[in-house]
């Protein structure tokens with residue numbers, strides 16, 4: 001699919017020696033995913049499945065937009081792929097293991113070490129300076145404060161955030177706060193970044209800036225990207241689009257042959 005970069009500015013160049021798409025062991029693969037809410041809870045009246053047998057492959061280093069009408073199952077799919085929700089049926093294979101079969105504790109560790117998350121409203125901690133928000137995931141994983149701060153600081157300039165390290169989230173614009181959230185999602189060098197409506201609260205110009213930074217940083221670090229969005233302009237930044245309808249993949253145009261970062 002076409003990939004346009006109307007606002008190309010300074011950002012880390014893709015590493016030409018790296019071609020993560022060539023390593024299937026680093027793909028995220030979902031097979032026959034079924035998700036029925038209410039089965040395990042007190043509700044006896046389970047509705048139609050939110051996911052009705054979905055197969056998805058997110059290739060290493062590839063970015064995929066997940067689109068579809070409200071209620072079609074996009075967020076459910078993202079949460080199951082990311083190990084936030086355990087599916088009713090099916091497999092989610094990541095680095096040789098089935099996430100769907102892991103214990104809650106194992107999935108918590110996996111989410112912290114291997115996955116990064118960007119939400120619609122940054123979800124930054126309001127009392128912490130931007131740099132500490134970014135360093136926090138590393139410190140929670142046992143990295144020393146000085147090393148975590150150094151790794152966090154290195155992300156500010158590439159994201160156009162130089163000079164804003166000490167600001168608290170309330171002192172940042174919406175686009176700046178989302179770029180801080182992108183830094184936080186990528187600081188631990190995750191294999192996959194999941195973003196649920198990352199530009200939902202932003203205007204079109206700011207939204208394009210945020211997507212540019214998100215896709216470039218993901219490409220630079222070799223992370224795959226799964227972005228739930230209602231916005232075709234946001235989806236255009238990704239290598240491919242999965243269209244979800246009534247809990248099934250209606251069409252998938254993931255350009256498996258796309259070379260990550262090649263158009264950026």
Ligand SMILES: Nc1ncnc2c1ncn2[C@@H]1O[C@H](COP(=O)(O)OP(=O)(O)OP(=O)(O)O)[C@@H](O)[C@H]1O
Nearest residue numbers: 037038049050068069070071072073074075076077
């Ligand atoms: N926690 C829950 N308990 C019960 N049903 C749920 C729950 N979360 C979602 N659903 C149902 O599952 C279906 C899919 O919801 P989901 O949030 O995945 O859709 P979506 O495509 O992300 O929608 P939107 O674009 O409105 O965010 C819907 O019918 C929804 O009502």
